[in-house]
Structure formats: structure tokens, C-alpha cells
Amino acid sequence: MKINTILQGDCVEELKKIPDNSIDLIFADPPYNMQLKNALYRPNNTKVDGVYDEWDKFSSFAEYDEFCAAWLKECKRVLKDTGSIWVIGSYHNIFRIGNIMLNTGFWILNDVTWYKTNPMPNFLGKRFTNATETLLWCSKGENYKKYTFNHKLMKKYNGDKQMTSVWQIGLCIGEERLKGDDGKKAHSTQKPEELLKRVILSTTKQNDIVLDPFFGTGTTGAVAKKLKRNYLGIEKESEYISFAKKRIDSIKTFFPEADWQEEEKQKQDRISFELLLKEQIIKAGEILYTNKSYNAEACVLADGKLEYNNQVGSIHKIGTIIQQSPSCNGWKFWYITRN
Template identity: 60%
Template sequence: MVKKNNASNKSGNFKTNTIYAGDCIEAMNRLPEGSIDLIFADPPYNLQLGGDLHRPDNSRVDGVDDNWDKFSNFRAYDDFTHDWLKSARRVLKHNGSLWVIGSYHNIFRVGSVLQDLGYWLLNDIVWRKSNPMPNFRGTRFTNAHETLIWCARSKDARYTFNYDAMKNMNDGLQMRSDWTLPLCTGDERLKGEDGNKLHPTQKPESLLYRVIMAATKPGDIVLDPFF
């Protein structure tokens, strides 16, 4: 069972299968150096939304308007990105790897910071959504994908890649860098007692399954800084 702990009370070691509540940078700074095999990060997108968005029937779209996704400017977002990626690199094992997912709003800025900090980019993966939300205003193309960047801690890292496992998951063919998977729907979507979704950008288990199967070994430790 997952236990929720205050990260500020944990120093020098940590428990696995545990949620640490707190600022992600402060929490990572309390983890031992070189203790994590894989990091999957779904950071704030910095969507820069202006006003409410409505469907054709005038119902309001429950989008991302939380304070954690609001930054005063691009510089503030870049500074935040630099800080959490620096902390993440410290806790990664030498041969560990990091996956970060984002949209067109932020993923290019994240990629630049990754390279500045010494990460070595391995692939960009396109998650093509089989059931994307349409562009209700009709002013742009339907935003039907997100991008994952997969990178090693450094250029000389001997990272894990389970090539054969990925091939077996793809009918014996080499796994490509474009994955068609649905958004979270139905029972998979976490909801509160009021029926509203608990997380505005919940990712499907099928996406995480591929990431973990591709880049970890049995017994490896996986960290999600933005659970």
C-alpha cells in the first residue's frame, strides 16, 4: 500500500512505493545521490491559457487552470525547469535515464535545458492520441499528440533499453517512435466523490507501461517527481 509521507521528515534515505508530499525540488534534494534508475516526469506545461474554453453546446471545458501551471514569463518557467532537472540529474544513477513528457507549449524549452545540463538525448517519442480533444474554436489543427523526450544522464551512460521486449510488444517488429494510445477514460480516470476528475493531465497506464518496460530492469527504482 502506498503511504504518504512528508518529504521534509525524510533525510538520508527513503522508502519505495511511497508518495512524498512536498515541493518536488526540495524532496529530490533530500534523496540520496545516484539512487534512482528511471525518472518519468510530467511537469507543468505552462499552457498560458487566457479565459475559459467552451464546447459548441456552451459547456465549459475542464482544462488546466491550476496555480501550479502558472508562471510569470518564459524566464521563470525556464528557471524552474533548470532547477528540477538539475535535482533530477543528481539523484539519477550514472547509467539511469529520464523521460519527460510535454506539449508544444513547453517541450522544446525543456529539451534545451536538458542539453544545457549535460543530459544525452536518445529519442523523442510522439504519443499520438487516438481520442484527442478537438479544437473547439476552429482556429488551429486538433492537438492530437504529446512529445516524450528520452535521455540518458550523460553521453557515456550505459542506459537500459529492452529492445527485444519492445519488439515483442509490437508483433515482432522494431518499436517505432510514434505510439498510438488513448487518453484516460472510464474507470481508469481518477475521480473524486463529486465525480470530477482528480488530475487534469492524468496519463494512461498503457503509456507508462511502455516507458517502464522499455527502460528498466526488475527491481529498478522509478521516480515520478510530479505525481
């Protein structure tokens, strides 16, 4: 499979050409199906630069749902068992997509709110100003637990504070916003690099492959390159591909965070209560005691379990019974006397 390239064509058909279990991360920014039927105008009668592109138009919700089910099915197939997927959307589509993702077997890990610090005003004054979009971050399924999440790395990135699921990031403006020779936006929904930076930095390792099936003008590819990750894009429109290639080819420097790596968790040796009996540190028949708050005692059985008031269980289970709590750390709960 060729990487660091853009495949031109329909996303579903191009996804079918990608091998099974070959992608580490997917970021998808699909059409929002905004259903804009008429142009919007500001109070000064100038036209709002909204999303009027043909690729955002579907004949019905059923057609849109069928389209999303098709590309999500292929995304699940190409995603590694250790991988994850992000899908971004607005109130127009994210709830439909979330339902389809669950029906496809994905498991939602987080819903991240992108809070736009500079949202477009509501010119008609008939609704609240829409200042957010939602990102769904999902593993391949409920039992796929080995996905990448760089918790400590993101804490470092966030000024030594745990990063929350609300991201305050401005819309893509200024020099970052790609424009054509006519001065108009190259793409109506170009995402800010900071958004993709957080997505890729948090859920990939260096040299991982990041797939974007709706590549547009290449924000995902540009950020992946700056973070020393590989990318694979799928895009239908030739004009967008031209912008994306020029943008990515011009990158000569990396983000400082490109070489950051998640600290490996230190594995600690674990000792079982049964081992204490085997080594005769504690013997069957001995009595364990609680503190004065509970004033209870239990007998150690030969199999390492405890007996308390005709109930048998582990040091943790009997502790929960005495405490009347959902959990208990038996190692800290029980005491034993020694001469």
C-alpha cells in the first residue's frame, strides 16, 4: 500500500482498495448534509459565505444514511485492531452518524466539543449562535482495548493539566486559510490545524498511518507530516487535490511536539493473597481483622479466600460486604496480628 499520497475518486470505492487492518488512525470530516436551500445574507445585504457545494447535497436523509453506512463499514475494515477513528460533524449530521457508528460496531470513547472562539454570527436572529461542532472518537469495538491514547503527552501539551473534552480553538482564518487566485476560500469547511494537531498527537505514535477519506485541501496530511506521521488521503475534487499537494509539499519544518513520546507505564510486580499462603506468610485458619470503624474479623481458608458470617469470598469481596460499598481494596482493609 502506497502511503503519503492522495487517492482520487469516490471515497467508498477508494476505501475498498485499502487492505484490511492497515490503518492506525482515521479522521473523517464527511459532508454535513446542511440542507441549505436558499442563500443567507447579512444585515448589510452581503451574501454569507456558507456551504453551498454540490458534495454537501443529498436527496434525502435515507440517501445520506446509506452513504455514511457504506464509508463507515469500509473504515472499520481497514482500521487496525489497535487503531481508532474520529468523525467530526455539526448538529445537522453528527447524531445520525453517531447512531450509524454504533450500529456498525464502533465503540464511542469520547465526544469532544470543538468550541469555536470566533464563530459565525446568527444573522437572522432566530436561533442561538452555533459555536460548536462535535467530534466522536471511537475504538473499533467494545472489546478493542489497545487503542493508542497519549494521556501524559497531552497533559504536557496542555500545560501539565489533564486535557478535557472541550477544545477552544478558533476557526481557520488568516494565512492558514487557503485561497484561490480570485481571493475566495479554496474550501468552504477547512479545519484549523490546531484541531487536527490535537487529534493526531493524542491518538497516534510517530510513523503511524493516518487516513482521511474526505481529504479536502489536506489539513490532515499537512498536520500528519508536521508530526512525523504518515498520511493517506481520499478526495474526489481535482481542485482540492491540487491545493493539498502544493500545501503538503511546501512543508519543510516539523512541530516541536513531533518527537514527543508517551511515557511507558512502569509494570509493577503483583502479589496474590494465595501466594502469601503458599509461602506460609499467612496460614489457613488465621484471623484477619478490620479497623475499629467496622470491628469485624474473618477466617483465612486454605484456598486463599475469607469466611465471614457464613459468606466466602476474596479479601476484596468480603471487604465490600462489610463496608456495604461497591468496591474495596482488601490489602488496605485487613490487618493481622503478630507477636
